[in-house]
Amino acid sequence: MSLAISTAPKTLVDFIPNTTERSRRIARDAALVASFAVFTAILAQVKISLGFTPVPITGQTLAVMLSGAALGWRRGALSMGVYWLAGMVMPFAWYAGGKHGWDAASGTTAGYLLGFVVAAAFVGYLAEKGQDRIVATSIPAMLAGNAIVYVLGMAWLSHKLDVPMVDGEKTALSLGVTPFLAGDLFKT
Template structure:
């Protein structure tokens, strides 16, 4: 049991590193202080593969690394300033996003259909947290915050949700069949 927990904590740390790498896939938008990044795809993969507990742990490790100054956030930046700046709400929103995706899958099934639904819900959670904070941090109206913090992210967000679902379920099934993934769902 203890070895299994240690193994899953190591896998969670590995996924934190994967999130950091995917964060560097970043497309700046001229009309928004928030870039399009690969973070949400990596978080969807982590939660779909690892479930609520370890998926959320991987995001927590990632955020902690960034908060203490490791350059893991988009654009190779880190530090507490990232968490209180215009993108801070998206970063903080990754925690409930990972938990909700994993929890939803644990309560339904780890199938592609359910994973797509879970990842789309996760996209909405991230955008809600991010946009609410963007409004405050950048002193925007709701209309401007939604225009810069939601609208440009929906099309690619849907694509990333589907990719995270399909890829995540495929990887999870292979890891389970190889007995490399032992996750107890609640």
């Protein structure tokens, strides 16, 4: 019986050689986290406005799921937290639609931004458990990540717009989830 500890890479970035020096490890992790925050900001600029909802179709959810799968749960969640916080202070287009600042970070889409953090952590956790290695497990992991974004986004949208979550003609579900299902299935 072997008591050896497996050192197999948990996520994609774990294939990048690590260093034994603590300062270099921290610098490497900070660069990875910042890179995915910027990647998310770039994909946020890929935007399709639908007109009937304040929430646009963007490439952000693709970046969110990839950050979790590639970075793992800690760095993935941190990269989305950095994305959210950086958008509050950046003096230029950061969020979808060229928005930035506190109003954009806490407005109708704030629930989705919180969902990005939670979804990246969830997908990252599953990736660390090997659920990103084959299509049969990676697709459900990404769909679950999208569901997290939807639930938190829909809840906040309902609060901000003072509309019901699901019951009625104009709902958070019809404004903030249904229009995006096909696009997110494609991105998954």
